[in-house]
Structure formats: C-alpha cells, structure tokens
Amino acid sequence: MSEDTLLVGLVSVSDRASGGVYQDQGIPALEEWLRSALATPVRFETRLIPDERAQIESTLVDLVDNVRCHLVLTTGGTGPARRDVTPEATLAIATKEMPGFGEQMRQVSLAFVPTAILSRQVAVIRETPDHAALVINLPGQPKAIKETLEGLKDADGKQIVGGVFAAVPYCIDLIGGPYAETHDAVCKAFRPKSAIRKKDNA
Numbered sequence: 001m002s003e004d005t006l007l008v009g010l011v012s013v014s015d016r017a018s019g020g021v022y023q024d025q026g027i028p029a030l031e032e033w034l035r036s037a038l039a040t041p042v043r044f045e046t047r048l049i050p051d052e053r054a055q056i057e058s059t060l061v062d063l064v065d066n067v068r069c070h071l072v073l074t075t076g077g078t079g080p081a082r083r084d085v086t087p088e089a090t091l092a093i094a095t096k097e098m099p100g101f102g103e104q105m106r107q108v109s110l111a112f113v114p115t116a117i118l119s120r121q122v123a124v125i126r127e128t129p130d131h132a133a134l135v136i137n138l139p140g141q142p143k144a145i146k147e148t149l150e151g152l153k154d155a156d157g158k159q160i161v162g163g164v165f166a167a168v169p170y171c172i173d174l175i176g177g178p179y180a181e182t183h184d185a186v187c188k189a190f191r192p193k194s195a196i197r198k199k200d201n202a
C-alpha cells in the first residue's frame, strides 16, 4: 500500500444484519459513496458487528491502533432504543470530541427526515503515541450515509445544506494522515488556502 493511500475502516453495527436476518446494506453503501467521492487512493477494512458496546469499542480500537486506519465510519446504533450504544462506545475510545460533525449531520438530516433529532451520532479523534484517526458515527438507514456525507443539493447540483465529508480531508491532514482529494461534483472538500497543495503538473 502506498503512503498516500487513505485507509478507511467501515463498521456496520446492526443486530439483525450481523445475525443474518437481513443482508447488510451499510458497508456496501459506505464503500459505494466513498469510491464515488474520493479522487485519491483508498483502501477499506470492513466489520459487521451486533449492537454490543464492548464489541464496538474493541472493533474501533483494533481499526485505529492495529490496522492503523486514518478514518473510521460507523453506521447504525445511534438512536434512542435500549440497544443503541454506538455513541457511548465511540466516546469511550476517544481522546478528543469533535462535536461539529454531530451538529452538522443532525442539521442536514433534518432536511430529509423530521426524526433526524433522534440520532445521537458523535465524532471523535482517537490518538495513540504515533497515530491518530477520525471516527464518525452515521445513522443506520443505508440512505442516511449519502445524505449526511454529501448533504442536500438542488436539481442543478447546487449545495443547499452541506454534508460533513467536505471537512474530512482537512481534518485528516491535521491529524497526520495522507492528503485526500475529492471529486467536486460529489463532494467539494474545503481546505484553507494555505493548506492546499498544488498538483505536480499545475
């Protein structure tokens, strides 16, 4: 794997998908959106697990500390039901909270469903002595993945409410990960001017 490859952990947290009651659509939806959005090399490491707090925590720790993912996206388990514990597990393995992500995701999700406020999704940084990763919770509805990452656009493709992925590449720069670039038509990543790297042939 080349040094500029973004290593992304994808975690689908669902009792029923992990138990074989229905087929998991979370990981395929995450992979599909990320492949359409990223213009730079990416590699995925995937996990399908039940809504068990200890297992969610150990999966996140393994993906960051051992697999050395730069970014981990979870889907599912963010609601108010008794078995929904993904935010608690995520906060438990964090070294820093990133509240802006949850705030923005609930904001954009309200443009799609009035129940957006039921998602307790959080985002955090986990730091070890020589590595760091951004971990973001997404809701479990497979369609919520594109909605929260990409945001809402009008028929001409003009952004109406921003998705959170626009801020992810710069966040990964700041925690020491590779310089990820996106396809503007899907997601226009934002970096301050001083942080933009010129292409070799520019």
Ligand SMILES: Nc1ncnc2c1ncn2[C@@H]1O[C@H](COP(=O)(O)OP(=O)(O)OP(=O)(O)O)[C@@H](O)[C@H]1O
Binding pocket: 012, 013, 014, 015, 016, 017, 022, 023, 024, 025, 026, 027, 051, 076, 077, 078, 079, 081, 140, 141, 142
């Ligand atoms: N991983 C998944 N794959 C496919 N569909 C999913 C997945 N997670 C959730 N869904 C769909 O979204 C709906 C609402 O999501 P929610 O997280 O509330 O499911 P859930 O009932 O809590 O799942 P589970 O009980 O299996 O953990 C589900 O009823 C299901 O139709």
Ligand SMILES: Nc1nc2c(c(=O)[nH]1)N[C@H]1C(S)=C(S)[C@@H](COP(=O)(O)O)O[C@H]1N2
Binding pocket: 075, 076, 077, 078, 079, 080, 084, 108, 109, 112, 113, 115, 116, 117, 118, 119, 120, 138, 139, 140, 141, 143, 144, 145, 147, 148
């Ligand atoms: N963008 C988006 N956000 C959404 C939804 C959705 O369909 N799209 N569903 C909501 C609903 S109905 C619930 S219960 C919460 C929590 O979902 P989870 O427990 O599957 O994570 O996410 C909310 N956020």
